[in-house]
Amino acid sequence: MCLAIPVKVKSIHGEEAEVESGGTSYKASIALVPEVKEGDYVLLHAGYAISIIDQQEAEETLRLLREIRVI
Amino acid sequence: MMIGEERILAKNLIQEIFRISSKEINLMEFCGGHTVAILKQGIRQLLPGHVHLLSGPGCPVCVTATGDIDNIIQLSGYRDVITATFGDLIRVPGSKSSLQKSRAEGNDIRVVYSALEALDIARQNPGKRVVMVGIGFETTAPTVAASVLQAEREGIKNYLVHSLHKLTPPVMKALLDSGDVKLDGIICPGHVSTVIGARPYEFIPQNYGIACAITGFEPLDILEGIHMLVRQIESGTPTVEIAYRRAVRPEGNLKALDLMNKVFTVGSAWWRGIGEVPGSGLKLREEYRAFDAATVFQLTPQDAAEPAGCLCGEILRAVKTPLDCPLFRKKCNPEQPVGPCMVSAEGACSAYYLYGESDG
Numbered sequence: 001m002c003l004a005i006p007v008k009v010k011s012i013h014g015e016e017a018e019v020e021s022g023g024t025s026y027k028a029s030i031a032l033v034p035e036v037k038e039g040d041y042v043l044l045h046a047g048y049a050i051s052i053i054d055q056q057e058a059e060e061t062l063r064l065l066r067e068i069r070v071i
Numbered sequence: 072m073m074i075g076e077e078r079i080l081a082k083n084l085i086q087e088i089f090r091i092s093s094k095e096i097n098l099m100e101f102c103g104g105h106t107v108a109i110l111k112q113g114i115r116q117l118l119p120g121h122v123h124l125l126s127g128p129g130c131p132v133c134v135t136a137t138g139d140i141d142n143i144i145q146l147s148g149y150r151d152v153i154t155a156t157f158g159d160l161i162r163v164p165g166s167k168s169s170l171q172k173s174r175a176e177g178n179d180i181r182v183v184y185s186a187l188e189a190l191d192i193a194r195q196n197p198g199k200r201v202v203m204v205g206i207g208f209e210t211t212a213p214t215v216a217a218s219v220l221q222a223e224r225e226g227i228k229n230y231l232v233h234s235l236h237k238l239t240p241p242v243m244k245a246l247l248d249s250g251d252v253k254l255d256g257i258i259c260p261g262h263v264s265t266v267i268g269a270r271p272y273e274f275i276p277q278n279y280g281i282a283c284a285i286t287g288f289e290p291l292d293i294l295e296g297i298h299m300l301v302r303q304i305e306s307g308t309p310t311v312e313i314a315y316r317r318a319v320r321p322e323g324n325l326k327a328l329d330l331m332n333k334v335f336t337v338g339s340a341w342w343r344g345i346g347e348v349p350g351s352g353l354k355l356r357e358e359y360r361a362f363d364a365a366t367v368f369q370l371t372p373q374d375a376a377e378p379a380g381c382l383c384g385e386i387l388r389a390v391k392t393p394l395d396c397p398l399f400r401k402k403c404n405p406e407q408p409v410g411p412c413m414v415s416a417e418g419a420c421s422a423y424y425l426y427g428e429s430d431g
Contacts (some may be wrong), residue, residue: 002210002262047185048214051265058317
């Protein structure tokens with residue numbers, strides 16, 4: 001139920017956005033993430049974007065994981 | 072399936088978990104989505120034998136009480152009502168029937184992916200009353216709240232919501248207070264937390280001394296979450312950490328919370344297997360009573376018996392596993408589910424059925 005998938009925001013028209021995932025485009029509401037910009041990745045749940053994916057945090061997580069080395 | 076660098080990072084994380092983990096611990100993954108990911112990816116088999124993963128109650132379809140299912144079936148029988156519901160709920164047996172059977176009897180029941188679709192159905196059917204069955208946790212509740220606000224803005228008067236939405240932290244507290252299961256750490260739900268943030272879990276380490284890690288659904292996310300929990304437990308410093316920082320901010324999604332709180336207020340809710348938990352549900356506020364199916368159709372929560380022999384209730388409380396249930400894989404299977412934990416794609420019984428039956 002709480003499934004959400006990452007999609008890319010292609011264009012924004014008011015509270016609605018065209019988003020894309022795996023080559024397929026569809027419409028989504030951005031009523032819950034009004035600050036979203038074109039080009040952002042968002043998590044899409046039940047037709048609504050619920051969170052903007054923070055690319056810097058994603059890279060920081062990877063950096064921290066790379067610090068864990070086999071001893 | 073992990074590839075390339077992901078595989079190396081996962082291997083390193085697993086070795087680190089083995090290195091720092093010294094004692095027998097119970098971790099609960101609250102979210103059914105995590106249960107599915109853990110079983111599908113075989114993560115239990117990658118961990119030290121003394122790190123136990125238990126499935127929790129985070130499956131909205133599973134925790135919807137039989138009495139509430141009976142109410143929806145009754146609602147679906149009204150001639151001028153179109154019932155809109157999220158996927159799996161339609162197959163959950165009530166005490167006498169199911170929505171699927173009600174639909175076969177000629178009642179208009181639609182499966183929707185989004186509350187926005189239900190709103191569209193209302194626009195297209197002005198002579199009918201369209202009732203969106205609002206199930207789901209804090210992830211879903213803001214989307215349904217937004218649909219109510221949109222209906223209000225557009226003057227759509229034949230759109231109603233039957234809110235059975237439930238809240239995560241209050242039921243975690245109820246589980247911990249019951250003392251039924253001894254937990255050392257909780258894998259907190261990633262997508263619920265995009266909305267509520269990290270702070271609502273802080274009472275768990277503070278008052279119960281139990282470690283918390285919010286994590287995503289990729290294998291690396293889950294391993295990082297487990298690594299955080301083991302580290303907190305072994306060092307004796309339980310806290311709330313976020314292993315899903317790309318999607319979860321400590322304060323959550325303020326806009327989503329604002330819309331959710333505008334439309335809904337906190338009330339009591341019935342949970343399958345757990346019973347009535349005060350302050351664990353969302354009801355429409357007085358100002359939105361015209362959209363409230365519970366008010367308009369006078370639906371009151373009621374207690375109803377569980378299907379005979381079904382252990383779904385105990386499984387949702389993590390005191391039993393699907394393997395303890397005499398019906399599992401026999402009388403109860405995905406084709407003919409006895410209880411909702413086998414119906415829902417993220418129910419523990421369905422996940423055990425599909426991805427193997429190892430008990431970790």
